[in-house]
Amino acid sequence: MAADADDTVYYVISDLHIGGDEQLEEVEFLDELLAFLKRLETTDEDAELIINGDAFGLWEFTRIDGIEKFDALAETYPKLFAQFRATGENVPITLLPGNHDHELAAYDEYVERFAEYNVDLVQKQSISRPVGEQAIHFEHGHQHDSNNRIEDWGNPHASPLGYYYNTQVTSRAGQLSERGRYNWLKDVQAVTPTERMPVWLFSKYFYREMNPLMRYALVPFLLVFNISALLAVLAGLDLAGVVSLPVDQTEAYLGQFGLAGTAVWFLLAINVGVAGLLVLVGIPVYFLKRDVRKTIDRFGVFETDITVDPEKPYVAAARDVFDERPETAVFCYGHTHRPGVRDIGDGLLVNSGTWLKRLHRRDGIIGILPPVFYPSYQLCAVRIAPESDGVAVEYEEIQKPSPSPDELTLTERLLTLGRKPDPELPDRTVVEGTRTVRPAEPAE
Numbered sequence: 001m002a003a004d005a006d007d008t009v010y011y012v013i014s015d016l017h018i019g020g021d022e023q024l025e026e027v028e029f030l031d032e033l034l035a036f037l038k039r040l041e042t043t044d045e046d047a048e049l050i051i052n053g054d055a056f057g058l059w060e061f062t063r064i065d066g067i068e069k070f071d072a073l074a075e076t077y078p079k080l081f082a083q084f085r086a087t088g089e090n091v092p093i094t095l096l097p098g099n100h101d102h103e104l105a106a107y108d109e110y111v112e113r114f115a116e117y118n119v120d121l122v123q124k125q126s127i128s129r130p131v132g133e134q135a136i137h138f139e140h141g142h143q144h145d146s147n148n149r150i151e152d153w154g155n156p157h158a159s160p161l162g163y164y165y166n167t168q169v170t171s172r173a174g175q176l177s178e179r180g181r182y183n184w185l186k187d188v189q190a191v192t193p194t195e196r197m198p199v200w201l202f203s204k205y206f207y208r209e210m211n212p213l214m215r216y217a218l219v220p221f222l223l224v225f226n227i228s229a230l231l232a233v234l235a236g237l238d239l240a241g242v243v244s245l246p247v248d249q250t251e252a253y254l255g256q257f258g259l260a261g262t263a264v265w266f267l268l269a270i271n272v273g274v275a276g277l278l279v280l281v282g283i284p285v286y287f288l289k290r291d292v293r294k295t296i297d298r299f300g301v302f303e304t305d306i307t308v309d310p311e312k313p314y315v316a317a318a319r320d321v322f323d324e325r326p327e328t329a330v331f332c333y334g335h336t337h338r339p340g341v342r343d344i345g346d347g348l349l350v351n352s353g354t355w356l357k358r359l360h361r362r363d364g365i366i367g368i369l370p371p372v373f374y375p376s377y378q379l380c381a382v383r384i385a386p387e388s389d390g391v392a393v394e395y396e397e398i399q400k401p402s403p404s405p406d407e408l409t410l411t412e413r414l415l416t417l418g419r420k421p422d423p424e425l426p427d428r429t430v431v432e433g434t435r436t437v438r439p440a441e442p443a444e
Helices: 032-040 070-075 079-087 106-113 161-181 187-189 195-207 212-239 247-255 259-300 301-305 312-324 411-417
Strands: 009-015 045-052 095-098 119-121 128-130 134-139 327-332 339-344 345-353 358-362 372-376 380-387 390-397 429-432 436-438
Touching: 032 045, 032 079, 045 134, 045 327, 070 079, 079 095, 079 372, 106 119, 128 327, 128 380, 134 390, 161 187, 187 358, 195 358, 195 372, 212 301, 312 327, 312 339, 312 345, 327 380, 327 390, 345 429, 358 390
Parallel strands: 009 045, 045 095, 095 119, 134 327, 327 345
Antiparallel strands: 009 380, 128 134, 339 345, 358 372, 380 390, 390 429, 429 436
């Protein structure tokens, strides 16, 4: 690092996932991205744009290979590449490979082709940049994810587990999505963690693909079942002498309606009996399930083999970088799609989030119904700048209307009343010399 302080301001974005087979071509945030790049084209700041991995979904192209994917991108998104060229004339644009676009590190031709659009493709796992009298470490983050780690960096045939998932599941979803009633399958990239995929698929089938008449007939049936379960609990309390139910009065009242009233009473009694049996069975099953889950969590089985922890491996990686290079104040990564800031000793761990849609699981007010995956956007750019007292990290939110009015059915909206997700970006945080102040909590 030079002895003089560096006044460059860094803007960081990541995980755009642009491109892929068929319906994955659609970039829902393209207008917002172009506007952001247009602003940098005219900025007076001494700035650099860092695109911190997974800018493009090269894994999701399954019908073309190698540098042909660049040609497909340039042809599909001419406005984006023209804006790269225009913005790059004013501020440097540095592109790092992620796992989805690891091929950028495998072919030197990509470096030459991106240079034509004023984008500097760096075929390394990480880079460092000076900021004030300190430094920033940039990397995408997939090298700390066992499912997506590239063991042989730069090998065009590298194929970790995540490669097969995306070529066989994500790209296939892009090919099939248009066959659905509402073209929803293309949102498969927004489902994180991936083990939620079966629940998400069932949820979208129920609320989107199921015949509406069947769904609307099923909802009141399930509601009646929930009421029956409540009545079964009350009946048990009545037998125990805890409460007193007007059973005789109800039977006498329904008896006034003759055969119809008797039939209603009979069906109600059967429902309450069945619901009561299920409740009795469900209570021990619930406690057994909870105990098994706690045991699994304690041993860390699922976290190690299935789930990618969105923070733990990066905390360890950041500590190593801070120890090896004490001048480093910020460890900036992406990959997990969760914007957040965390204080790690004398430095900051910063995640740049994603421009993809985010899906928030919300269990419906009727517990038996499938959960609703509530969509939102949390588009942002991380701004890292030197200050007189240290290094400032702040998130600049890029406004985009919520997709929920168009993507949620009436049933989904009713079942999530009052529980609309409201994810917030972290507050501004400053690293003062070797001390961190005002650390922000990670976003939802």
